[in-house]
Amino acid sequence: MKKKNIFALALLAFAVPAVLCAQVQYDVQSIPDSLKKNAFSVVRSYDVDVDASARNESAVHFRRVVTILNKKGLDHSGWHRVYDKFSFLSSFSGKAYDAQGNVIQKIKQKDLRTTAVSSNLASDNVHYYYDCDVLSYPFTIEYEWTEKSRGGYIDFPVFTPMKFSHQSMQKATYQITASPKVEVLRYESPSKMNCDIQETAKGKTYKWTFPAHRHLVDEDYIDDDDMRYPMIVAEPSEFSIGGSTGSLKSWEEFGKWYWQLAEGRDVLPKEEIAKVNSLTADCKTDLDKIKALYKYLGEKTRYVNISLGLGGWQPMSATEVSRTGFGDCKGLANYMQALLKQVGIKSYQVVISTEDENLLKDFPNMHQLNHVVLYIVRPDDKFILMDCTCPQLPLGFIHSSIAGHECLLVTPDGGKLIRLPDYSASESRENLCADVKIGSDGSGRLTFSCDHFGRRYSRTFGLAREDKGEQKKVVRRWISLDDATVADVAVNDFSEEEKPHLLVKCDMTVVYGKMNGSRMFLRCNPFRSFSVPRFRNERTSPIVIGSSYSYSDTVRISIPDDMKIEALPMPVKEESEFGSFSFSAVPDGNVVTVVSAMECRKGKHDISKKDDFLKYMEKRSKAYGATIVLVKK
Amino acid sequence: MKTGISLMTLLLTGSLCARSQKKFAKVDVADFKPTVCAIDSSATAEYIYRIGSTEYYYAEGHFYIKTEIKTRIRVLKDDGKDAANVAILYYSNPKRPVTENDRIQNLTATAYNLVDGKVVKTSMPSKYIFKETVNEKSERLKFSVPDVKVGTIIEYKYTHISEGYHNIDTWYSQQEYPVQYSFYTITIPQYFKFHVEETGFQHSNTTRKPVDMVFNVQGNVLKTAGERITTEAENLKAVKDESFVWCPKTYSHHIAFELYGIDIPGAVYKDYTSSWNSVRKTLAEEGGYRKCLSMKNPYSEEMKQLGLDGMSATKKASTLFGFIQKKLKWNGDYKLVADNPNKAVKNGKGSNAELNFIYMSMLREAGINCTPLLLCLRNRGRLPLTYPSIDKLHTFVVAFSDENGALFFADCSAEYGDVNVLPLNLLAEGVLYENGITNIDSQVFDLAAIRGHAAKTVIRCGINPEGDLVGTKNNTCTGILAEMFKKEYHEMEDSLALIEKIEKWGDCKLQSYSVKNVDGTGLSSTEQYRFTKSLGKSGDRLYVNPMVFADERKNYFINPTRDMPVEFSNLQNTEIKSSILIPEDYEIEEIPAGKYLSFKDGELEAKIDIKQQGRLITTVYDFNVNNSFILATDYAELQKFWTDLLDINSLKIVLKKKA
Structure with missing residues (x-):
């Protein structure tokens, strides 16, 4: 009995401190106020340990502890991971703690839910997730899990300890142990983070330790490429996955791997070869051949994504695309490349991001690249770019999702970084001309034409393929008048021109003027309006304007014979580093001609320019919101 | 699983009219002639037909239902090629025996193309059929028909077997594309008592007839009575999303079934939903x-x-x-x-x-x-x-x-x-x-x-020498408007986001902001703020909205026509009382007259009264939603009412500087 008691006491002696430890550790009071202020959650700790000491296989252990301060942070409390053919969840557990750090809930792997739902036709991806259901705030949630690779891996998990806006961090560590033969390449944000490198029996260990970090807030006019959140992107210099090996030492090397993935997959069936030859038999020039095959691509194919195994990176064979008539972006690009090759035209696949304008410098990686297009070689160092998933676009037109983006040209000699052309403000413009004749009751007939170029064309070209009813619905939304009916619309797509543009002409019956006793109030320009952003006082991020474009509008308003102008807005002209605008309303007899022009300039501006920027935006908003007041004679 | 010798004496083709029989014939050259949908010219694809038939059969000790689906679709535009991607949802619980889960069988899909004047057929290989786990109780069978272009006619059919004899899926005649012809038939043994309800605005031909049925039950022939229900419809519009509709499927044509009783000879009658009792x-x-x-x-x-x-x-x-x-x-x-x-x-x-x-x-x-x-x-x-x-x-x-x-x-x-x-x-x-x-x-x-949802606003302001309105706004919400206000308040990222939202909405600048009763339950909550708002100016005139802040600003009803009713969220009353003190050196040059608007004898009504007493202008605005359900047939009238409502919200008082 005595022995038992001693034993029990001994156990208790060890157990109590451990319990107390957890309480103290996760007591919400112990979080510094500076981290809690205005935050929705705080990452108490996030530790990731990658064991890549065995060649071509890895095991990653995660432990993430987050205190959810209030209801707004509830979205920060869940857990979600995606696995595929090359990875799996090896173990999982979790705990929830109350505000004092006491355990209130234990979570087991069987509590996880799974789904394989995807928008693809087929995918290996399986989503594992857990929706935290603790609803008393504040509370702390802890997840601990291990993932293992299966059949190799390409990179290590991207380390992002702070995942959300309004989430602070107390501490985080990221450790990678790699076999001596593997060099770990890394990209750090903030840059030049101290990485502690040690030689161990297993191999080399790289360790980063992140100190406390106040929360960040997502705001407008931010650089999407800018890695504001602390992050480590790490990868092995050489990788092996699904039997395929490659190198990430440079974009050139990465390109070589991409090239060899597609090698041999450009074989066309006999009937397809015959078709290609017949389509191009009468073509006098290479350009004619490209046009004929581009048209054929649009008629024959459609986008369907099958991402199984290496199929996430390796394109579907040209034979299969030929037989099915479908493929994803890389499959369709590969297929088109094969068609062009058949008629002796050289092209290369280009891997690009539709989100990031810039690729990480000297750091090839899988994370940024999400699309493949085709680069068709032309004489004199020229090229035609073709997005094979969107063959409705004019040949060679670079759409707004990729214009100006850096990308990887995949050649037999390896990858080569290039940048696609972007559009200047004058190349991305809308030219609008409107005439409206108003009666004494404010109603009238309005006709307008609007021509869209560059990025503006990219946004509207699809209108040409809609039927009249749908075109009318879309065009109706372009004008912010309460009462307007589109009588007729004509859409002309000048896709064959060197600078494609979409011309829309419209005829509407409108109530243009709001009657108010003896007066009538008219919007000077009912086609445009601009809002004014608001920036936080503590904002430090630069102000970024993502793209350049311009509007040039002329609205001629014929006022009723029985009314005269009582108030006309003053002319305004403003020129700044952010852009420029001008506005004037000039009467000439019974007609007031409102001319407004605006140019928005892509650029990055220091936050010290905040007040100038906001003042500019306010003036612009006011100018475009101006009204004319008429009064009965 | 062995299938019993079923069945019913259903003869599918015999119940169809001659024109319908044409639809089921082989695809021929003439079928490629239409390039635009006659029902809706904007349609990117159309169903030439959708045919379903459900039958009961008996095997391994219980009843199963077997539904055969046949579909033929014509692709009319590029976006219509998506019709070739199909996902079939069915019940599947890995914790239950395989035989107790639904099965999709006999799936075939074919693309027909007109090539050099001839019909070319491309069958879908089974390697383009995939299974996808949705959750613990359901899966999807996904497939994509190859060789689909503009002009292709796609055909697919499959059989859905389910042990859930008590659960018959609703047949939706209207779909995401227009449907030229929809046909559904089901024969139900008399043992299973079903409520049947057909709803929707499209015309259909539905019949119900008694029939004889035969089952093989453990080697014995069982004859019983049943009922055959058939519904047929033509030229159905597509179901499209519209604003102010909670559930579009409610208004699409469909036939729904619900088991209300089971009456098997020798067993106690089971009553589920024959009455609300x-x-x-x-x-x-x-x-x-x-x-x-x-x-x-x-x-x-x-x-x-x-x-x-x-x-x-x-x-x-x-x-x-x-x-x-x-x-x-x-x-x-x-x-x-x-x-x-x-x-x-x-x-x-x-x-x-x-x-x-x-x-x-x-x-x-x-x-x-x-x-x-x-x-x-x-x-x-x-x-x-x-x-x-x-x-x-x-x-x-x-x-x-x-x-x-x-x-x-x-x-x-x-x-x-x-x-x-x-x-x-x-x-x-x-x-x-x-x-x-x-x-x-x-x-x-x-x-x-339920009534009692209201927003009452009191605004008091004057005009400063710069020609701006300066004043206070006090807004008290009750009922559901208070609930929504509190929710929105607490969901705002932070105070900056809240201030930004109000300033943007009101086109003003806030000098102070406070709230009351925004935490927890309670029938009302209040917000109050001081503001400055620029006025329209021209020379010696100022233009002032008598309401100061417009209530309704957006025209939600700009589409020329509407198929579905308008479902406002709730009944409510909005009242705005404003008083504006004009500067001593200004006089009123023009003041709008009051107005009263009514939609359908007060189902919606709005009024504005503007009065002047010396330098003080007082305005009372009321907008009442007394009926939250507006028929599609009243849409034109609703559009007129709403346009007039927006006019009330943008009236102007004209002030002129005294000489």
């Missing part, structure tokens, strides 16, 4: 309602501290509602039944059903008559018009009566709610679980008809 019985026995509605109040002791004595029934109910909200949290689930509400007490959280049962136990102890009001979530449809239903019940709210027998409602999912303040998704028609708690002679109540 049967529904109640099912809920009482199998849904646990009997037990839950007699549960002990877990907060009996704490309730004694609430000082309820002497309070009216509604006051007691409101106090207890606030108590529950502080004690327990809603976990986001709407449920119809609750296994054990006491679990929620232990966990501190639960579904709305669990919390509502606990709330009702407290109401009963407080001497208040209460009962569940069973209902269908607004965004998932409506209760059937012609029959009682369990299938369409998703949850319930609490109904209670006061001293006069008047009925009130509450739901514990409304964190910021109160008595008669429920979340928008619950403002639907419901059926009382128990009669007799009210003297109102009805068991069906429409929660969207």
Whole structure:
């Protein structure tokens, strides 16, 4: 009995401190106020340990502890991971703690839910997730899990300890142990983070330790490429996955791997070869051949994504695309490349991001690249770019999702970084001309034409393929008048021109003027309006304007014979580093001609320019919101 | 699984008209002629036909249902190629034996193309058929038909086998593309009693006929009677999303089935939903309602501290509602039944059903008559018009009566709610679980008809020498408007986001901002702020909106036509009272006359009164939504009303500087 008691006491002696430890550790009071202020959650700790000491296989252990301060942070409390053919969840557990750090809930792997739902036709991806259901705030949630690779891996998990806006961090560590033969390449944000490198029996260990970090807030006019959140992107210099090996030492090397993935997959069936030859038999020039095959691509194919195994990176064979008539972006690009090759035209696949304008410098990686297009070689160092998933676009037109983006040209000699052309403000413009004749009751007939170029064309070209009813619905939304009916619309797509543009002409019956006793109030320009952003006082991020474009509008308003102008807005002209605008309303007899022009300039501006920027935006908003007041004679 | 020798004497082709038979013939050259959909020229694809037939058969000791689907689609435009990607959802629970799960069999798909004047057929290889796990109880079979272009005719068919003989899927005649021809037939043995309801605005031809049926039951031939139901429709428009519609499928043409009884010779008749009393019985026995509605109040002791004595029934109910909200949290689930509400007490959280049962136990102890009001979530449809239903019940709210027998409602999912303040998704028609708690002679109540949702605004301002309005705005919301305001307030990222939102909305600058009663339950909440707002200026004139801040600014009804009704969220009253003191050196040059607008004898009404007394201009604006359901046939009139309403909201007073 005595022995038992001693034993029990001994156990208790060890157990109590451990319990107390957890309480103290996760007591919400112990979080510094500076981290809690205005935050929705705080990452108490996030530790990731990658064991890549065995060649071509890895095991990653995660432990993430987050205190959810209030209801707004509830979205920060869940857990979600995606696995595929090359990875799996090896173990999982979790705990929830109350505000004092006491355990209130234990979570087991069987509590996880799974789904394989995807928008693809087929995918290996399986989503594992857990929706935290603790609803008393504040509370702390802890997840601990291990993932293992299966059949190799390409990179290590991207380390992002702070995942959300309004989430602070107390501490985080990221450790990678790699076999001596593997060099770990890394990209750090903030840059030049101290990485502690040690030689161990297993191999080399790289360790980063992140100190406390106040929360960040997502705001407008931010650089999407800018890695504001602390992050480590790490990868092995050489990788092996699904039997395929490659190198990430440079974009050139990465390109070589991409090239060899597609090698041999450009074989066309006999009937397809015959078709290609017949389509191009009468073509006098290479350009004619490209046009004929581009048209054929649009008629024959459609986008369907099958991402199984290496199929996430390796394109579907040209034979299969030929037989099915479908493929994803890389499959369709590969297929088109094969068609062009058949008629002796050289092209290369280009891997690009539709989100990031810039690729990480000297750091090839899988994370940024999400699309493949085709680069068709032309004489004199020229090229035609073709997005094979969107063959409705004019040949060679670079759409707004990729214009100006850096990308990887995949050649037999390896990858080569290039940048696609972007559009200047004058190349991305809308030219609008409107005439409206108003009666004494404010109603009238309005006709307008609007021509869209560059990025503006990219946004509207699809209108040409809609039927009249749908075109009318879309065009109706372009004008912010309460009462307007589109009588007729004509859409002309000048896709064959060197600078494609979409011309829309419209005829509407409108109530243009709001009657108010003896007066009538008219919007000077009912086609445009601009809002004014608001920036936080503590904002430090630069102000970024993502793209350049311009509007040039002329609205001629014929006022009723029985009314005269009582108030006309003053002319305004403003020129700044952010852009420029001008506005004037000039009467000439019974007609007031409102001319407004605006140019928005892509650029990055220091936050010290905040007040100038906001003042500019306010003036612009006011100018475009101006009204004319008429009064009965 | 062996299939028994079925079946029915159904002869599919015999029940079709000659024109329909053409549709099922082989695809020929003439079928490629149409390049535009005659029903809707904007359609990117159209169903040439959709045919379904459901039959019962007997095997391995029980009934199965087998549904065969045949579809033919024409691709008209590029975007219509998506019609070649199909996903079929079916029941599949890996924890149950394979034979108890649904199966999709005999799937074939073909693309027909016209090539050099000839019809070329491309069959889909099985390697383009994939299975996808959706959740613990369902999977999807996905496939993509190859060789599909503009002009292609796609055909696919499959058989769906289900052990759920009691569960017949609703047949939706209208789909995401227009449908030239829709045909569905089902033959149901007399053993299974089904409610059948056909709804929708499109015309259809539906027949019901008695038939003879034959089953092979363990080697014996079983003859019985049955009923064949057939529905046929042509030239159906596509179901499109429209604004102000909670559940578009509600208004699309469909035929729905719900089992109300099982009557097998030799066995006791099972009644499920032959009447609302049967529904109640099912809920009482199998849904646990009997037990839950007699549960002990877990907060009996704490309730004694609430000082309820002497309070009216509604006051007691409101106090207890606030108590529950502080004690327990809603976990986001709407449920119809609750296994054990006491679990929620232990966990501190639960579904709305669990919390509502606990709330009702407290109401009963407080001497208040209460009962569940069973209902269908607004965004998932409506209760059937012609029959009682369990299938369409998703949850319930609490109904209670006061001293006069008047009925009130509450739901514990409304964190910021109160008595008669429920979340928008619950403002639907419901059926009382128990009669007799009210003297109102009805068991069906429409929660969207609850009144008391209002926003009352008082604005006091003057004009400063710079020609800007400077003043205060005080806005008090009650009912559901208060609930929505509180929710929005708490969901705002931070105070900056809130200020930004108000300044953007009001085109003004705020100097101060405060709120009252934004936490927890309660019928009203208030916001107040000081503002500066620029006025329209020209020379010596100022242009002022008498309301200061317009109430309605957007025209939601710009589409020229509309197929579905307009469902406003709730009834409400908006009142704005403003007073503007004009500067001494200004006079009123023009002041708009008052206006009154009415839609359909006051279903919607608005009025504005503007008066001048010396330097003070006072305006009273009222906008009332007295009916939340507007028929599609009244759409043109609604458009006119709304345009006039926006005009009222943009009136201007003209002030001129004195000479």
